Amino acid sequence: MNIHLYLLNSLDNDGVLNYNITYYNTFNNYYQNSIEVILIQPFIHNTIHVKQxxxxxxxKTLKxxxxxxxxxxxxxxxxxxxxCGTILNELLTTGEVLEHEQEDSHGGRPAKKFMYNAHFSYIACIYIKAEETRHSLTYTVANSIGEYIESGHEEVSSVNATIxxxxxxxxxxxxxxxxxxGIGIPGVAHQGMIQICDASELIGVPLEYQLNEKYGIDIIIENDMNLTAYGFYQxxxxxxxxxxxxxxxxxxxxxxxxxxxxxxxxxGNTRFAGEISFLPFGITREEQYAxxxxxxxxxxxxxxxxxxxxATINPEKIALTGDQIHSEQVKDLYNACLEYIPIEHMAELHMLKEPDQDYMHGLVSMTLESLDYALQLVEKRR
Incomplete structure (x- = not known):
């Protein structure tokens, strides 16, 4: 398993922090690529941002x-x-880092060891399902390193903001x-407002704003398919x-x-990407549904x-899921696609074995990332 570590080198005149990223594996082989780390929020040349x-x-390294x-x-x-010592002392004071047992020493004072406190903070993740005959909420509470603390599932008569x-x-x-x-929805939320959703009572609800106002913590609302794709990809x-x-x-x-x-x-621009039911099939939505x-x-x-x-994104794989499709239909879909797509450009098609696990994995990962200091890693073009 590779461990990604980020090394601070310098700050240039454009407010870009130049890092090296090193991949260590279990055999201690490594290679280095130069990348740029760009602050998403406005950057001011001062030591506060560098310290953050x-x-x-x-x-990240301790985790x-x-x-x-x-x-x-x-x-x-x-x-x-x-x-490192200054930062560790501050993190020890807040409880985010803990002292571990001291390292054995071959003479002299043993060196102190430190570990990240996985239980310093938690996240709660909820995904919504609104299917033809059932509605439900599935939730997980996870610690700072993504370990699940509690999980549960609730069947409800309908899904609304109050529930x-x-x-x-x-x-x-x-x-x-x-x-x-983190909240996963079967629909689209733009700027905190739910615009399209299979749970009809959530349409037009500014859920992100309402929850943020009440609880004063970060609220992430994301499309269910984006989260499933993210979890599957990882x-x-x-x-x-x-x-x-x-x-x-x-x-x-x-x-x-x-x-x-x-x-x-x-x-996409308004988070509408992936709404493939709006493609121009030359039939009404009612006919498409039928x-x-x-x-x-x-x-x-x-x-x-x-x-x-x-034809649009040229994917390596397309994973299929849902109760409308069965494994024996995958070959028929593949052959139907080959009538139009040259085989050298054809994506692999297969059934997604554990879509709910991928969904929650993506939701937990994205919610944890929301707690990180706002950095965007962009590989340098040479």
């Missing part, structure tokens, strides 16, 4: 290691031992150190950035897709959706 970034580097001494951290991050709020209120009451809430452990799609066909709903393009979730729910017309229409994705 250095602190984030220390925290990836069981424990480390100051010297270990200095070697891994490229920061000085003095800088979601009651669940969040209960989780925050149980776990007082929840710092962020589990592939690609060595290089890839393009993949996850497409779902659920009874009682229109299909949708989550897109990962060159290693990044593709949401054809998707008829065995004789499902394959031709579903194939058109996949063909559009393949």
């Amino acid at each position: 970034i250095n602190t984030e580097v220390i925290k 990836s290691l069981t424990s480390a001494t100051k010297a270990n951290l200095a070697q891994a991050t490229g920061l000085s031992i003095a800088t 979601i709020d009651h669940l969040i209120e209960r989780l925050i009451h149980t776990y007082g150190n929840i710092k962020a809430i 589990k592939q452990q690609y060595d290089q950035d890839k393009t993949i799609a996850v497409v779902t066909f659920i009874k009682g709903s229109f299909p949708g897709a989550g897109l990962m393009i060159d290693g990044h979730i593709h949401k 054809q998707l729910h008829q065995p004789s017309t499902f394959i031709p229409l579903a194939a058109k959706m996949l063909i559009s994705l393949i």
